Amino acid sequence: MRKSAKVVWMFFAIVLMVGASASVARADEQVIAHVPFAFIVGESRLPAGDYVVKEMDSDPGVIQIARADGHQVMFTLTQTASSSGMQGRPRLVFEKFEDQYFLARVVREDGDGQEIVLTPAIMEREVVTAS
Numbered sequence: 119m120r121k122s123a124k125v126v127w128m129f130f131a132i133v134l135m136v137g138a139s140a141s142v143a144r145a146d147e148q149v150i151a152h153v154p155f156a157f158i159v160g161e162s163r164l165p166a167g168d169y170v171v172k173e174m175d176s177d178p179g180v181i182q183i184a185r186a187d188g189h190q191v192m193f194t195l196t197q198t199a200s201s202s203g204m205q206g207r208p209r210l211v212f213e214k215f216e217d218q219y220f221l222a223r224v225v226r227e228d229g230d231g232q233e234i235v236l237t238p239a240i241m242e243r244e245v246v247t248a249s
Contacts, residue, residue, distance in 0.1 A: 148172035149208040149224055150186070157212060157219040158241075159183055159234070160194050163248040171210065171224050173232060181224060181232050196232035199223055215241040218248075 168186035211223035
């Protein structure tokens with residue numbers, strides 16, 4: 119990656135929390151959130167809208183991201199993210215890279231959650247491949 123791209127990455131690396139409209143539908147199982155912008159998860163570009171995100175019972179390392187209207191469902195691998203010590207509202211956490219938003223973490227009410235591994239190289243590749 120070019121040095122200028124790294125500088126841009128460092129400058130624009132922000133974390134956006136979509137917590138104002140997120141809620142837990144069933145404790146520790148799913149987060150419902152309104153995302154006001156398009157975002158990328160893996161090789162998929164998802165439009166702004168209402169989403170239901172939940173951990174899979176069969177594999178806690180996998181989360182399901184589904185549009186609330188049922189038109190789009192996808193799965194992605196995650197790793198357990200330790201508690202930030204901030205209990206409160208469940209939320210989706212995003213990172214911004216090259217004017218694109220990436221789902222980075224799903225935080226439950228207890229502050230624990232699931233994290234999607236993102237590096238500048240991964241995000242650069244996903245910007246190109248996301249459909």
